[in-house]
Amino acid sequence: MKQGTQSSAGTGVPDPRTRGSRVPPQPRAADVDRNRDLADGSGDVRGEHTHGETPIPRPRAVVQRSSVRGQILDALRTALAGGELTPGEVYSAPALGDRFGVSATPVREAMQQLATEGAVEVVPNRGFRVVERGARELAELAEIRALIEVPVMLRLARTVPAARWAALRPLAESTVRAASSGCRATYAESDRAFHRGVLALAGNEQLVQIAEDLHRRAQWPLVGGPVTRGRADLVADAAEHLALLDALGAGEWDVAQSLVREHFAGTA
Known part of the structure; x- marks a missing residue:
């Protein structure tokens, strides 16, 4: 609702000494190619002959690569929300791959996804630049979110039984814990x-x-x-989640309406 690692000198690349959690080691490219050949029947296993037997399907290496790409995408989104990737800076796939302990390929694929989402832009022969956003864009996003979410929440307030709202309390309490930690990335995830x-x-x-x-x-x-919002702002934002659930569970529609509108008014 409301709203980096400093680059190495002159490179725009995060300091490897401050890198985050590493993704488990991945197979070498040669092993990946060999596994792929074996899986589709194009490879030859020395000393073994199938004699026309029906091939047994095997997991393709691309499945594992897709999993790694997903992990990298999540890690990059977290780095963006936490301010570890600086707006305006250019980051190369090989350097980010070193940061996460993987090859450049899954990083490049993840960054391409972020480019389609508008978080970064491609810089030919250099890498990806984190998009620079101003307060006006943030305000516009807040307005669009309010136009979509507020009417839905107010409609749900009159149709959803109290027990369903109570079931969401663990999620609200999770945002309170995340806000108390002061970590913007953790709070961003729990807020969503x-x-x-x-x-x-x-x-x-x-x-x-x-x-x-x-x-x-x-x-x-x-x-x-x-990001300018500090721990106190996050805590106040999270407290509104609990207050909203309390009002919804008690059937206090006017209070819920006021809380919903105030909640989104503070996102700009």
Whole structure:
């Protein structure tokens, strides 16, 4: 709702000494190619003959690579939300791969996905530049989110039974713990989970996906430095989640309406 690692000198690349959690070691390219050949029957296993037997399907290496790409994508999104990737800076896939302990390929694929989401832009022969966003763009995203989520929440307030709202309390409490930690990336993830849980009650998956995309974009850092919202702002934001659930569970529609509108008014 409301809203980096410093680059190595002159490179725009995070200091390897401050790298985050490493992804488990991946197979060498030669092994990947060999496994792929064996899986599709194009390779030859020395000393063994199939004699026309029906090939037994084997997991392709690409499945594992896709899993790694997903992990890298999540890690990059976390780095964006936490301000570890600085707006305006250019990061190369090989350097980021070294940071996460993987090859450049899954990093490049993940960054291409972020480019389609508008988080980064491709810089030919250099890498990917983190998009610079200003306060106006943040305000526009907040306005769009409010136009989508507020009417849905107010409709749900009159149709969803109290027990369903009570079931969301663990998600709200998770945002409070995340806010107390002061970690923007952790709070961003828990905040999205809470809103996703609320909107899921509408039974419209397309709505949930669109709202989450807008929410994620609203959590990227502003140009000119780290996100300005501090721990106190996060704690206040998280407290509104609990207050909203209390009002919804008690059937206090007017209070819930006021809380929902105030909540989104503070996202700009």
